[in-house]
Amino acid sequence: MRGGAPAADGGEFFPRDRAEVAPGAVHLPGLLDAVGQRELLESCRAWARPPAGLRTVRTPGGGTMSARQVCLGWHWYPYGYARTVVDGDGAPVKPFPAELGELARRAVGTAYAAGPCTEPYDIALVNYYDADARMGMHRDSDERSDAPVVSISLGDTCVFRFGNTASRGRPYTDVRLRSGDLFVFGGPARGAYHGVPRIEPDTGPPALGLHGRLNITLRVSGLPAVS
Numbered sequence: 001m002r003g004g005a006p007a008a009d010g011g012e013f014f015p016r017d018r019a020e021v022a023p024g025a026v027h028l029p030g031l032l033d034a035v036g037q038r039e040l041l042e043s044c045r046a047w048a049r050p051p052a053g054l055r056t057v058r059t060p061g062g063g064t065m066s067a068r069q070v071c072l073g074w075h076w077y078p079y080g081y082a083r084t085v086v087d088g089d090g091a092p093v094k095p096f097p098a099e100l101g102e103l104a105r106r107a108v109g110t111a112y113a114a115g116p117c118t119e120p121y122d123i124a125l126v127n128y129y130d131a132d133a134r135m136g137m138h139r140d141s142d143e144r145s146d147a148p149v150v151s152i153s154l155g156d157t158c159v160f161r162f163g164n165t166a167s168r169g170r171p172y173t174d175v176r177l178r179s180g181d182l183f184v185f186g187g188p189a190r191g192a193y194h195g196v197p198r199i200e201p202d203t204g205p206p207a208l209g210l211h212g213r214l215n216i217t218l219r220v221s222g223l224p225a226v227s
């Protein structure tokens with residue numbers, strides 16, 4: 001399992017460098033600093049308020065996701081996108097913030113020698129995990145663009161399982177994502193299965209003041225700007 005060891009003051013005993021987990025899949029440890037993490041957490045708290053706030057996602061088979069979610073830009077529901085919360089309160093989805101698009105471009109530029117993505121990011125899925133939440137192996141396949149996906153972690157460390165494009169099973173690599181880490185997957189890794197089998201409770205930075213984990217996933221929809 002990849003990931004360095006934290007020191008008692010929240011720093012690193014061993015530096016964690018950019019790592020290519022699979023072709024096109026890149027772990028960017030600590031790309032978001034403590035100030036950026038606090039600012040993003042406060043934004044997430046505002047986005048989570050109704051209307052179009054944090055909700056429990058129900059699957060077509062009648063189950064529920066253990067991670068709760070709020071969407072920005074486009075509202076995701078299994079398995080499509082809408083401009084309103086069609087599986088919740090029906091309110092218009094909150095707008096996609098320009099600063100998240102800039103963060104996504106920065107991450108892609110850092111991950112790949114080819115530089116930032118030229119397509120505008122317009123979707124954010126904000127998932128909140130408590131200590132018992134999980135995310136099964138799945139693919140991000142409801143978009144009409146193959147631009148890289150950018151994942152941001154805040155709060156508790158998670159085990160992020162990054163797999164292959166053929167099946168939910170092996171081969172896969174488990175990566176520990178800590179608060180402030182970003183993970184980018186595009187190119188040959190864009191359609192890979194991935195999930196979160198475990199949260200490590202009470203491992204987030206104490207100064208952040210977050211119990212649990214927030215994951216902000218940024219995507220390019222490829223959908224018309226007006227629907």
